[in-house]
Amino acid sequence: xxxxxxxxxxxxxxxxxxxxxxxxxxxxxxxxxxxxxxxxxxxxxxxxxxxxxxxxxxxxxxxxxxxxxxxxxxxxxxxxx
Amino acid sequence: xxxxxxxxxxxxxxxxxxxxxxxxxxxxxxxxxxxxxxxxxxxxxxxxxxxxxxxxxxxxxxxxxxxxxxxxxxxxxxxxxxxxxxxxxxxxxxxxxxxxxxxxxxxxxxxxxxxxxxxxxxxxxxxxxxxxxxxxxxxxxxxxxxxxxxxxxxxxxxxxxxxxxxxxxxxxxxxxxxxxxxxxxxxxxxxxxxxxxxxxxxxxxxxxxxxxxxxxxxxxxxxxxxxxxxxxxxxxxxxxxxxxxxxxxxxxxxxxxxxxxxxxxxxxxxxxxxxxxxxxxxxxxxxxxxxxxxxxxxxxxxxxxxxxxxxxxxxxxxxxxxxxxxxxxx
Numbered sequence: 001x002x003x004x005x006x007x008x009x010x011x012x013x014x015x016x017x018x019x020x021x022x023x024x025x026x027x028x029x030x031x032x033x034x035x036x037x038x039x040x041x042x043x044x045x046x047x048x049x050x051x052x053x054x055x056x057x058x059x060x061x062x063x064x065x066x067x068x069x070x071x072x073x074x075x076x077x078x079x080x081x
Numbered sequence: 082x083x084x085x086x087x088x089x090x091x092x093x094x095x096x097x098x099x100x101x102x103x104x105x106x107x108x109x110x111x112x113x114x115x116x117x118x119x120x121x122x123x124x125x126x127x128x129x130x131x132x133x134x135x136x137x138x139x140x141x142x143x144x145x146x147x148x149x150x151x152x153x154x155x156x157x158x159x160x161x162x163x164x165x166x167x168x169x170x171x172x173x174x175x176x177x178x179x180x181x182x183x184x185x186x187x188x189x190x191x192x193x194x195x196x197x198x199x200x201x202x203x204x205x206x207x208x209x210x211x212x213x214x215x216x217x218x219x220x221x222x223x224x225x226x227x228x229x230x231x232x233x234x235x236x237x238x239x240x241x242x243x244x245x246x247x248x249x250x251x252x253x254x255x256x257x258x259x260x261x262x263x264x265x266x267x268x269x270x271x272x273x274x275x276x277x278x279x280x281x282x283x284x285x286x287x288x289x290x291x292x293x294x295x296x297x298x299x300x301x302x303x304x305x306x307x308x309x310x311x312x313x314x315x316x317x318x319x320x321x322x323x324x325x326x327x328x329x330x331x332x333x334x335x336x337x338x339x340x341x342x343x344x345x346x347x348x349x350x351x352x353x354x355x356x357x358x359x360x361x362x363x364x365x366x367x368x369x370x371x372x373x374x375x376x377x378x379x380x381x382x383x384x385x386x387x388x389x390x391x392x393x394x395x396x397x398x399x400x401x402x403x404x405x406x407x408x409x410x411x
C-alpha cells in the first residue's frame with residue numbers, strides 16, 4: 001500500500017496532543033482523513049496544526065512528543081489504501 | 082478596468098508582515114525600529130525589482146502566504162530558501178519574475194534560512210506611520226492595521242514604478258547571496274555589562290555552541306546551551322536580587338541579555354527599549370541578518386571582535402551593497 005509522509009511545514013516543537021489533559025490527535029494504527037490534525041507545532045508562541053494530508057491509517061510517528069522538528073521534516077507516515 | 086495592482090491575501094502564512102528599512106528615531110520613546118530583520122536580503126529583493134533599497138515588502142517567516150494579484154507586476158524573493166510558485170509552477174529565489182492579472186503566488190516548504198522577502202515593483206503602499214510602513218505588531222503600529230497579514234487583506238501596490246526598469250530575469254549573483262547554514266557564527270562586541278561575568282562566565286559565553294530555541298521572533302531570539310558564572314555582589318539600589326539584574330538601562334538592538342545567566346536572548350528590531358537584565362555583548366548590525374536567518378536548532382557561536390574590526394566589517398558590508406547595486410542596476 002502507498003505510504004504518505006506527513007511533513008511539518010514549519011520548524012518548532014511537535015506535540016501529539018491539543019493540550020496536556022487531552023488524548024492525542026491520532027494514535028498509531030488509527031484512521032486519519034486528509035484534513036485530520038495529527039499534531040501541533042509550536043513556534044514563536046503560536047501553535048500550528050499539522051494535518052494528515054491523506055486518508056488512511058497512521059503507520060508510525062517519526063518523532064516523539066515535544067521533539068523539536070525542522071521545516072520539511074517528516075513527522076508521521078500514513079498508509080493509504 | 083485599469084487601476085493600480087493590488088494583492089489579495091488568500092492565506093496569510095505563519096506571521097507575514099509588511100516591513101521596510103525601518104522606523105528610526107523613536108526608540109527613545111519605546112518604539113523600536115522594526116523593519117526587515119534581514120536588511121541585506123531586503124535590499125536584494127528590492128534591487129531585483131528596481132525599487133529603492135528600503136521600499137516596503139512582505140517578510141515571510143517559515144511558511145509562505147498565498148497571494149492573488151489583480152494586475153501585472155514584477156516580483157522577487159530573497160533571503161530564506163523558500164521557493165515561490167506562480168499558479169503552482171516553481172520560480173527561483175534571488176531572481177525577478179513577472180506575475181499577471183489573476184496569478185496566484187504561493188510558496189514551497191522552507192529549505193534553509195528562516196525569513197524571505199517578497200518585493201513587488203512599485204513597493205507595497207500600505208499607510209506610512211511615523212515615517213515607515215513597517216509592522217510593529219507588539220505596538221499595533223504600521224503595516225496592515227498594525228498586525229501580521231490575515232486572510233482577506235488587500236495590499237495596495239505603489240503606483241510609482243520609479244524608473245520603470247523592473248524586468249524579469251534579474252539575478253543576484255551567487256557570490257553576493259548570504260550563506261544559509263545550520264551552524265553559524267555571530268560576531269559581537271563585548272559589553273556593556275560583561276563585567277558582571279567572571280572570566281569563566283565570559284569564556285563560557287564565547288566557547289559554548291548555543292542552540293536557537295523555538296522562542297525566536299521579531300522581538301528576540303533565545304538560545305540554550307550553558308550557564309554563565311557571574312561575579313558575586315551586593316545588588317546596587319534599583320537592581321533586583323538575581324545576579325543578572327542591573328539598574329534599568331536602555332537595550333540596544335542586537336544586545337544580548339542573559340536572564341539568570343542562562344539562555345541568552347539576542348534582541349532584534351521589534352525589541353523593548355530597556356530593562357533590568359545584564360547585556361553581556363551586542364551583535365554587529367550586519368550580523369543581525371545572520372540571526373534573522375536562523376531557524377530553531379541553529380547552532381550558534383558568538384565570536385568576539387573589537388570595535389575597529391566591527392567598523393571594518395561595516396565598511397565591507399557597505400561595499401557589498403554597492404556591488405549588489407552595480408550588479409543589478411548596471
